[in-house]
Amino acid sequence: MVQYKSGIGSSGAYMISGRPWILSGTIGASEVVTLAFPAVTKSFTVYSLSADVEVYFNSTSPAANRLTLASAGTPHKLDVKCRTAFLSGTVGTTYQILAELTGIGDLYVLTGSGVTE
Numbered sequence: 001m002v003q004y005k006s007g008i009g010s011s012g013a014y015m016i017s018g019r020p021w022i023l024s025g026t027i028g029a030s031e032v033v034t035l036a037f038p039a040v041t042k043s044f045t046v047y048s049l050s051a052d053v054e055v056y057f058n059s060t061s062p063a064a065n066r067l068t069l070a071s072a073g074t075p076h077k078l079d080v081k082c083r084t085a086f087l088s089g090t091v092g093t094t095y096q097i098l099a100e101l102t103g104i105g106d107l108y109v110l111t112g113s114g115v116t117e
Contacts, residue, residue, distance in 0.1 A: 006104050008040065008081070018042040018100025026094045032059070033087040037099055040108050043079040044099035046087070053089040057082055057110040065115055083108045 006013040018041070027033060035044075046055060048071045055078070056066040066088075069076045081102075087095060 006102065008104060008106050008108055010104070013040075013102040013104050014042050014081070018102060021097075021099040021101050023097040023099075024095065026092060027053070027087065027089045029091050031088070031091075033095070034059075035085040035087065035097060035099075037083050037085075037101060039101040040081050040083055040104040040106060042081070042100040042102050043077055044085070044097060045075050045077045047073060047075050047096040047098075048089070049073055049094040049096065051090050051093040053087050053093060053095060056086050056088075056115075057084070058116045059086060060116050061086075062116075065117075081108065082110055084110075 019039070021037060023035065025033060037044075046053065046069055048069055051071045053069050053071075054066040055069060057080075089095075
């Protein structure tokens, strides 16, 4: 008997509530924060508590493919499926991340147009 599991294209995994995952921290000098999620995200929300931050999906993303999020504690929800994201900003910028995780454990690396090109 074949046992099926959720995969990257399984719509049901994105229709139900995700498992919560939270991370808080402060950006250090010349630091890029790697958000290594334990599973594929349904979405994640970025709270920058003190300054603008940049969010991108590949460590080689050029400036044109990075999203700048304004500060002042405004939450920015990104409805994206990914396993890794990156944050950068000025030294001392504090942030909080709330991710909704699916049950999908597949590796999912984002590259190509809009990400690395």
